[in-house]
Amino acid sequence: MWTGRMFHRDAQTFLIHLFGQGLEDERYVVEKYRSRPNGEIEPIQAEQPKTKGLRRPRRKIVSREAVRELRPERDEIIVCTGVTLARSGVQMWGVQATGLLTTRYAR
Numbered sequence: 441m442w443t444g445r446m447f448h449r450d451a452q453t454f455l456i457h458l459f460g461q462g463l464e465d466e467r468y469v470v471e472k473y474r475s476r477p478n479g480e481i482e483p484i485q486a487e488q489p490k491t492k493g494l495r496r497p498r499r500k501i502v503s504r505e506a507v508r509e510l511r512p513e514r515d516e517i518i519v520c521t522g523v524t525l526a527r528s529g530v531q532m533w534g535v536q537a538t539g540l541l542t543t544r545y546a547r
Contacts, residue, residue: 454512455533463530465522468507469499473517475537481517512537 472484507520512534521529 453535455535455538457531457533458529459531460522460528461525462528463504463507464528465525466504467501467523468504468520468529469523470502470507470510471500471519471521473519475515475517475534479539481537484516 473481474484475481501523502520507530510518510520510532512518512532514534514536516534517537518532519529520531
């Protein structure tokens with residue numbers, strides 16, 4: 441069975457994982473990552489706010505409504521963590537980033 445042929449180009453398939461209390465907070469820190477075909481996950485640097493000198497990078501903070509509108513690309517992982525409720529948030533995984541529908545042959 442070839443699952444790669446089952447997708448349509450306009451399909452918006454992704455996995456949502458709510459952790460902690462879910463979307464209970466008003467503001468969220470957003471981090472985006474890209475999943476590579478070899479299994480590595482690396483942060484997307486273009487989405488990070490600029491820093492001056494040796495400072496820590498600033499965090500991208502958005503509202504709850506903006507988090508609900510986020511949609512990951514096929515190979516993207518989005519992690520939104522609450523600002524005041526640090527143990528609450530959501531993870532959104534694109535269909536290729538989950539690895540659920542890929543054909544793998546173990547040797």
